[in-house]
Amino acid sequence: MAVRKLLVAGNWKMNLNHLEGIALVQKIAFTLPDKYFDKVEVAVLPPFTDLRSVQTLVDGDKLKLVYGAQDVSPHESGAYTGDISGSMLAKLGCTYVAIGHSERRDNHYEADAVVNSKVKAAYRHGLTPILCVGEGLEVREAGNQIEHSVSQLLGALEDVTAEQAASIVLAYEPIWAIGTGRVATPADAQEVCGALRAALATKYSAELAEGVRVLYGGSVKAANVAEIVAQADVDGALVGGASLDATEFATLCANTVGILA
Numbered sequence: 001m002a003v004r005k006l007l008v009a010g011n012w013k014m015n016l017n018h019l020e021g022i023a024l025v026q027k028i029a030f031t032l033p034d035k036y037f038d039k040v041e042v043a044v045l046p047p048f049t050d051l052r053s054v055q056t057l058v059d060g061d062k063l064k065l066v067y068g069a070q071d072v073s074p075h076e077s078g079a080y081t082g083d084i085s086g087s088m089l090a091k092l093g094c095t096y097v098a099i100g101h102s103e104r105r106d107n108h109y110e111a112d113a114v115v116n117s118k119v120k121a122a123y124r125h126g127l128t129p130i131l132c133v134g135e136g137l138e139v140r141e142a143g144n145q146i147e148h149s150v151s152q153l154l155g156a157l158e159d160v161t162a163e164q165a166a167s168i169v170l171a172y173e174p175i176w177a178i179g180t181g182r183v184a185t186p187a188d189a190q191e192v193c194g195a196l197r198a199a200l201a202t203k204y205s206a207e208l209a210e211g212v213r214v215l216y217g218g219s220v221k222a223a224n225v226a227e228i229v230a231q232a233d234v235d236g237a238l239v240g241g242a243s244l245d246a247t248e249f250a251t252l253c254a255n256t257v258g259i260l261a
């Protein structure tokens with residue numbers, strides 16, 4: 001039986017300048033007891049502009065949390081104005097990179113092929129993708145959430161080897177739950193997270209699928225995280241709004257495994 005270490009990742013989105021980011025990371029680190037980090041991996045995903053500051057703080061104070069980026073260019077270098085390459089993120093000590101978030105798929109017209117190219121770019125530079133999939137309300141109401149999310153997963157994994165996929169993190173984020181306060185029920189989360197794991201087993205192997213961490217995201221708060229993460233195929237959370245407040249985020253992390261902050 002694979003032992004999957006829980007992961008709570010805070011996606012700051014387009015919030016907190018580098019000074020505010022330093023303050024938030026310091027408060028999170030000082031609020032969570034060291035014993036916590038033995039049970040749950042805690043990551044923050046700041047805006048690009050904050051990464052160097054977060055790196056300096058984490059390295060300098062030997063903090064136990066890790067960090068990553070919210071996107072990555074599919075290109076290596078060159079005339080791609082505004083892009084940030086995987087090599088640049090690796091140089092900044094990033095562990096993770098979120099790829100395919102619905103806010104990128106929608107606002108930047110990122111089709112599955114683009115998401116796939118970013119997944120491969122992440123692996124070229126030793127970054128672990130947090131691959132985001134999830135359906136809109138109209139798909140949910142039609143009952144097609146599993147087909148939709150599995151299709152996004154398989155589109156993102158085109159030409160991705162088993163060796164690479166073994167380390168991937170998936171995040172099921174129903175769009176109708178993002179930023180709305182309408183969190184998915186534990187059963188909703190389990191249904192799709194379980195289907196994503198089954199799809200990995202079919203594409204690669206049952207052993208690989210058992211080892212991959214599948215997160216839920218969408219209005220996760222300290223008050224609701226425990227019942228969601230208690231589901232068999234949910235291995236943590238990708239947290240937006242609640243990650244911007246140190247006390248809420250630290251309590252959310254602690255509640256993930258029932259450790260009081």
Ligand SMILES: O=C[C@H](O)COP(=O)(O)O
Binds near residue numbers: 173217240
């Ligand atoms: O990446 C995080 C998800 O978009 C969830 O955001 P939220 O917790 O604000 O609903």
